[in-house]
Amino acid sequence: MSVGAPTVRASRLPDSDRLFGVFTVGATGLLLVTFVLIPLWAILKNSFVTPEGIGLDNFARYFADARFITVVGNTFEVGISVTLTTLVLAYGFAYAIQRTCMPFKGVLRIIALLPVFSPSLVQALGLQFLLGRNGFVNRTFGTEIDIYGFWGIFISDAVYAFPHAFLILSTALAVADARLYESAETLGAGPWRIFRTVTLPGTRYGIASAAFVVFTIVITDFGNPVVIGGNYSVLAVEIYNQVSGQANFAMGAVIGVLLLLPAALAVTGEKWIARRQFASLTSQSVPLVPRPNPARDIAWFAYSVLVALAILSLVAIVIYASFVRLWPYNLSFSLRHYEFDVQNGIQPLWTSISVAIVTALLAIVFVTGAAYANHAFPMRASRILYFLAILPAAVPGMVLGLGYILAFNTPGQPVYLIYDTILIIAVCNVYHYHAQGFLLATTNIKQISSTFDEASATLGATKLRTVWRVTLPMIWPTVLAVGVFFFMRAMVTLSAVIFLITPSTQLAAVSVLYLDDRGALNQAAAFAVCIMATVVAFLVLTQLALRLAGIRGVNLVR
Amino acid sequence: MPLGVSMFLSLRGVTRRFGSVLAVDHVDLDLSEGEFVCFLGPSGCGKTTLLRLVAGLEILDEGEILLEETDLSGLPARKRNFGVVFQSYSLFPNLTVARNIAYGLECRKWAKAKIEARVGEMLDLVHLGQHAEKHPHELSGGMQQRVALARALAPEPSVLLLDEPLSALDAKVRESLRGEISELQRRLGITTIMVTHDQDEAMEMADRIVAMNRGRIEQVGSAEELYWEPATRFVGEFIGRINVLSASELRAGFDGPPGETALAIRPEHVVLSEDGAHSGTVRKVAFLGNTMRLGVEAGGQEIEIEVHGRRRRMNVGDTVTFDLPADRVRRLAVSSR
Ligand SMILES: Nc1ncnc2c1ncn2[C@@H]1O[C@H](COP(=O)(O)OP(=O)(O)O)[C@@H](O)[C@H]1O
Numbered sequence: 001m002s003v004g005a006p007t008v009r010a011s012r013l014p015d016s017d018r019l020f021g022v023f024t025v026g027a028t029g030l031l032l033v034t035f036v037l038i039p040l041w042a043i044l045k046n047s048f049v050t051p052e053g054i055g056l057d058n059f060a061r062y063f064a065d066a067r068f069i070t071v072v073g074n075t076f077e078v079g080i081s082v083t084l085t086t087l088v089l090a091y092g093f094a095y096a097i098q099r100t101c102m103p104f105k106g107v108l109r110i111i112a113l114l115p116v117f118s119p120s121l122v123q124a125l126g127l128q129f130l131l132g133r134n135g136f137v138n139r140t141f142g143t144e145i146d147i148y149g150f151w152g153i154f155i156s157d158a159v160y161a162f163p164h165a166f167l168i169l170s171t172a173l174a175v176a177d178a179r180l181y182e183s184a185e186t187l188g189a190g191p192w193r194i195f196r197t198v199t200l201p202g203t204r205y206g207i208a209s210a211a212f213v214v215f216t217i218v219i220t221d222f223g224n225p226v227v228i229g230g231n232y233s234v235l236a237v238e239i240y241n242q243v244s245g246q247a248n249f250a251m252g253a254v255i256g257v258l259l260l261l262p263a264a265l266a267v268t269g270e271k272w273i274a275r276r277q278f279a280s281l282t283s284q285s286v287p288l289v290p291r292p293n294p295a296r297d298i299a300w301f302a303y304s305v306l307v308a309l310a311i312l313s314l315v316a317i318v319i320y321a322s323f324v325r326l327w328p329y330n331l332s333f334s335l336r337h338y339e340f341d342v343q344n345g346i347q348p349l350w351t352s353i354s355v356a357i358v359t360a361l362l363a364i365v366f367v368t369g370a371a372y373a374n375h376a377f378p379m380r381a382s383r384i385l386y387f388l389a390i391l392p393a394a395v396p397g398m399v400l401g402l403g404y405i406l407a408f409n410t411p412g413q414p415v416y417l418i419y420d421t422i423l424i425i426a427v428c429n430v431y432h433y434h435a436q437g438f439l440l441a442t443t444n445i446k447q448i449s450s451t452f453d454e455a456s457a458t459l460g461a462t463k464l465r466t467v468w469r470v471t472l473p474m475i476w477p478t479v480l481a482v483g484v485f486f487f488m489r490a491m492v493t494l495s496a497v498i499f500l501i502t503p504s505t506q507l508a509a510v511s512v513l514y515l516d517d518r519g520a521l522n523q524a525a526a527f528a529v530c531i532m533a534t535v536v537a538f539l540v541l542t543q544l545a546l547r548l549a550g551i552r553g554v555n556l557v558r
Numbered sequence: 559m560p561l562g563v564s565m566f567l568s569l570r571g572v573t574r575r576f577g578s579v580l581a582v583d584h585v586d587l588d589l590s591e592g593e594f595v596c597f598l599g600p601s602g603c604g605k606t607t608l609l610r611l612v613a614g615l616e617i618l619d620e621g622e623i624l625l626e627e628t629d630l631s632g633l634p635a636r637k638r639n640f641g642v643v644f645q646s647y648s649l650f651p652n653l654t655v656a657r658n659i660a661y662g663l664e665c666r667k668w669a670k671a672k673i674e675a676r677v678g679e680m681l682d683l684v685h686l687g688q689h690a691e692k693h694p695h696e697l698s699g700g701m702q703q704r705v706a707l708a709r710a711l712a713p714e715p716s717v718l719l720l721d722e723p724l725s726a727l728d729a730k731v732r733e734s735l736r737g738e739i740s741e742l743q744r745r746l747g748i749t750t751i752m753v754t755h756d757q758d759e760a761m762e763m764a765d766r767i768v769a770m771n772r773g774r775i776e777q778v779g780s781a782e783e784l785y786w787e788p789a790t791r792f793v794g795e796f797i798g799r800i801n802v803l804s805a806s807e808l809r810a811g812f813d814g815p816p817g818e819t820a821l822a823i824r825p826e827h828v829v830l831s832e833d834g835a836h837s838g839t840v841r842k843v844a845f846l847g848n849t850m851r852l853g854v855e856a857g858g859q860e861i862e863i864e865v866h867g868r869r870r871r872m873n874v875g876d877t878v879t880f881d882l883p884a885d886r887v888r889r890l891a892v893s894s895r
């Protein structure tokens with residue numbers, strides 16, 4: 001059928017929705033390029049550029065030094081041994097929580113998560129008090145344990161990485177198909193056999209995913225090795241030594257690339273596994289509910305208490321040491337370490353809180369904004385945007401921080417305007433943890449049905465109005481959780497920001513490091529306690545505010 | 559329909575692909591103002607996609623959609639002024655019933671007092687006056703769908719689009735809402751397209767039914783036309799029941815080579831008679847009150863015969879004779895093209 005009547009075209013004015021889409025996607029892309037890609041590029045450039053031109057000279061010089069080869073070896077030694085140990089310990093703990101009927105699961109769970117609330121050097125600090133030269137054990141039992149070196153890093157990083165492994169394994173163990181277990185039982189399989197043939201294979205993706213995550217955390221950790229590594233150096237510490245100690249930026253960049261490679265590989269592996277895991281879940285499985293079994297439950301309870309005590313002891317001894325006159329010689333109670341009469345006094349704690357608040361606010365706007373832009377405006381550029389948004393997961397903090405120095409510490413370019421301010425520190429935090437926040441927000445935005453968007457559009461609303469009136473009111477708990485996550489990270493992070501602080505923008509976590517370095521252990525402990533108290537108080541207050549507002553079931557810690 | 563008469567809403571060669579799937583395949587359709595049209599077809603035939611194309615929620619690959627001679631392509635859903643009701647009520651959960659209904663008016667920057675008056679009017683229209691301040695989750699499914707209807711109608715849209723608005727509701731609510739929607743539509747005289755896979759719903763409510771299959775229109779017509787004069791085998795089989803005659807014995811006397819067209823007759827048009835031209839054996843008997851449905855094997859195929867008001871019992875194994883009245887046997891195209 002062809003009617004020859006001429007038709008009028010509806011007007012094709014620049015549509016405000018399209019403008020909004022181009023703007024949000026463009027702004028997000030620009031920020032990610034500026035604060036992720038350019039610093040990375042600066043690292044790469046500096047590692048390959050030599051006075052003679054572009055080449056591998058810097059790398060050749062690095063590997064010519066036997067000490068540096070040892071450092072690479074050390075990093076992998078710690079990475080692999082801690083990964084294996086943590087996996088086994090955390091698997092047992094997660095199993096006890098998810099698959100037995102032992103008591104006090106709630107408390108044990110919180111203890112397992114404690115290391116998340118403290119800077120990564122607190123574990124090492126606690127270990128010093130416990131097993132150091134003048135530590136509790138050596139003084140009590142007259143032993144001469146030397147904890148500085150491999151074992152110090154091993155223990156403190158195992159504790160530091162524990163909650164991350166626990167969370168992933170706990171999720172993996174939470175979903176199980178009861179029918180599989182029932183059929184295994186009716187076929188006469190014993191508990192060990194069931195574990196090997198059903199439980200373990202059912203959680204293999206979780207195990208692989210946890211392994212990659214722990215490995216990345218351990219090889220990129222800076223706080224614990226710098227405090228307790230002694231002469232046993234790892235790559236993350238070596239970057240710091242080269243840059244802060246000797247101002248050798250080229251060598252810092254080389255080490256950065258060496259650290260970036262395994263981290264990027266591990267993160268790629270983790271993403272690859274995560275996609276398989278998702279595909280293996282079915283909706284028809286019958287959830288497994290553990291049945292009481294006194295002997296088994298008591299055995300697992302004993303194990304869990306032991307693990308929890310180990311984690312708790314490192315935190316408890318830091319708190320204890322902060323309240324004694326002079327560890328370990330005079331153990332009488334004292335509040336004098338909380339006077340903070342050294343250096344900048346208590347100022348770094350306030351700076352940290354300001355940075356954390358700014359970080360949380362920036363993250364709420366830009367990280368949830370990135371998740372929204374990526375979801376609401378599918379364009380050809382979306383895949384690139386998604387890649388840039390999760391790329392920071394593969395970038396170790398020390399590498400990002402060094403990248404910021406190399407890229408932005410040049411007068412005359414725009415970002416230099418905020419250099420040496422708390423804003424650059426907050427921005428660095430936002431992009432350091434961008435991937436985690438972005439994925440959290442994306443998951444939740446995806447869960448709200450697209451028909452709300454469509455219904456809103458057919459009623460005449462612009463995308464901007466839809467965001468304001470419909471989307472935000474539905475996802476605000478997620479937005480809040482993103483803010484809380486970034487606040488917590490900003491309070492405890494050490495690695496990226498250590499390159500960006502100035503005397504006037506000193507942070508609390510860095511103060512702990514400096515105090516420890518000067519041997520002022522009690523004061524370091526007091527400062528660490530202040531950080532942990534701030535994080536916990538912030539969580540409790542937010543939760544309380546939500547309660548008072550009559551809102552329940554918002555999970556702030558993820 | 560005569561050329562030159564301008565239609566209210568016209569679809570011309572409307573096409574939409576998803577990868578290699580042709581969801582909507584060169585659809586031509588004209589609607590006059592105030593008409594109630596149903597898209598009817600099995601699940602996956604492209605009804606929703608076609609409706610979404612009209613709404614502006616999907617982008618046309620080919621063709622054009624004209625509203626009073628104006629091409630709508632390039633006009634986003636937001637600017638079309640079409641009211642849409644979705645299968646899942648999609649009321650905004652954070653807004654009260656009244657605020658939901660006011661939403662479209664606020665988007666159009668109506669004055670406050672005018673909005674308030676219109677919301678009240680719409681609430682009365684769907685008999686939900688006393689629920690204005692409730693939130694959607696406090697209402698039953700049927701009530702939510704009435705709010706959705708009120709919300710879609712409040713901004714005085716030029717076309718109302720409904721995508722299976724009743725299929726999520728239970729049977730009783732569905733029944734009453736059918737009547738309510740039809741009555742509203744007639745009262746407001748609004749041009750309406752409703753998608754459904756339920757033939758009863760389409761036949762009861764629509765002025766015209768658009769029977770769709772695999773992204774194409776098979777036939778457009780009133781319920782009577784589609785029932786009595788199905789154009790294609792698909793329409794005959796989808797709307798009501800029909801026997802397709804494949805046995806050469808039964809086809810005898812009707813010209814035409816088999817394959818290109820199908821010969822078909824509805825079960826109630828087959829006439830049982832003592833001296834019928836064909837004979838067969840009863841294989842199935844279903845007694846349904848005032849009607850009885852027989853499955854009769856004749857000439858190597860099974861024929862369904864519906865008999866009304868017959869007292870005598872029939873048994874499996876009985877031999878019956880019947881006629882296929884020539885004026886009742888329809889010649890159906892295998893497909894519309
Ligand atoms: N967003 C989409 N992406 C890919 N395929 C789609 C999409 N929407 C619909 N389809 C496909 O188009 C065809 C028609 O779908 P739809 O219009 O929903 O049918 P109906 O509403 O008649 O059940 C189906 O084969 C369906 O799988």
Ligand SMILES: [Mg+2]
Binds near residue numbers: 602605606607722
């Ligand atoms: Mg549909």
